[in-house]
Amino acid sequence: MARLLTDGEQMMRAGEALPFEMGGWIDIAPFENLLGMVIDEAAGGKAVLRMPFTVKLAQGGGLMHGGAITALADTAVAMAIKSVLPEGTHFATTELTTRFMAPVQEGVLIARATVSRPQGRTFHGEAVLEDEKGEKIARFSSVFRVARGQGFNE
Numbered sequence: 001m002a003r004l005l006t007d008g009e010q011m012m013r014a015g016e017a018l019p020f021e022m023g024g025w026i027d028i029a030p031f032e033n034l035l036g037m038v039i040d041e042a043a044g045g046k047a048v049l050r051m052p053f054t055v056k057l058a059q060g061g062g063l064m065h066g067g068a069i070t071a072l073a074d075t076a077v078a079m080a081i082k083s084v085l086p087e088g089t090h091f092a093t094t095e096l097t098t099r100f101m102a103p104v105q106e107g108v109l110i111a112r113a114t115v116s117r118p119q120g121r122t123f124h125g126e127a128v129l130e131d132e133k134g135e136k137i138a139r140f141s142s143v144f145r146v147a148r149g150q151g152f153n154e
Contacts (some may be wrong), residue, residue, distance in 0.1 A: 002030045025087040032075050047079035047113045053104055064104035073140035076113035077125030081144055090147040099139045107132045120153050121146040
């Protein structure tokens with residue numbers, strides 16, 4: 001889990017040292033920590049993450065906000081990608097799609113992600129999100145790109 005080195009309400013500033021420290025290459029960053037995400041496993045192009053449905057993640061109708069669900073899926077795919085990349089590689093989500101299938105009313109949401117072998121600098125990822133009872137909540141697909149100049153062909 002990331003450790004804040006300053007007040008978490010401080011504005012980020014480009015070009016300055018990061019105001020937090022990560023516990024390792026595959027770890028929860030400040031945003032994921034804010035949402036309560038936990039990495040259960042990340043290896044070999046797969047990852048499993050979970051996130052409890054706390055009150056702060058509710059939308060106005062009392063269900064888990066779709067943005068929180070999507071953030072969990074995106075992070076799960078990112079951890080699957082990190083599990084096959086050299087430490088320190090820079091990459092980012094360039095496309096994402098979430099198909100919601102059922103609402104989350106309580107409990108813990110679990111994301112199971114997989115990533116394909118890269119095509120040049122591009123990775124395609126998928127995640128299935130389920131509640132604790134195994135009900136499918138959402139399907140997620142995404143495209144990630146590795147930044148140029150890191151040993152990947154176009």
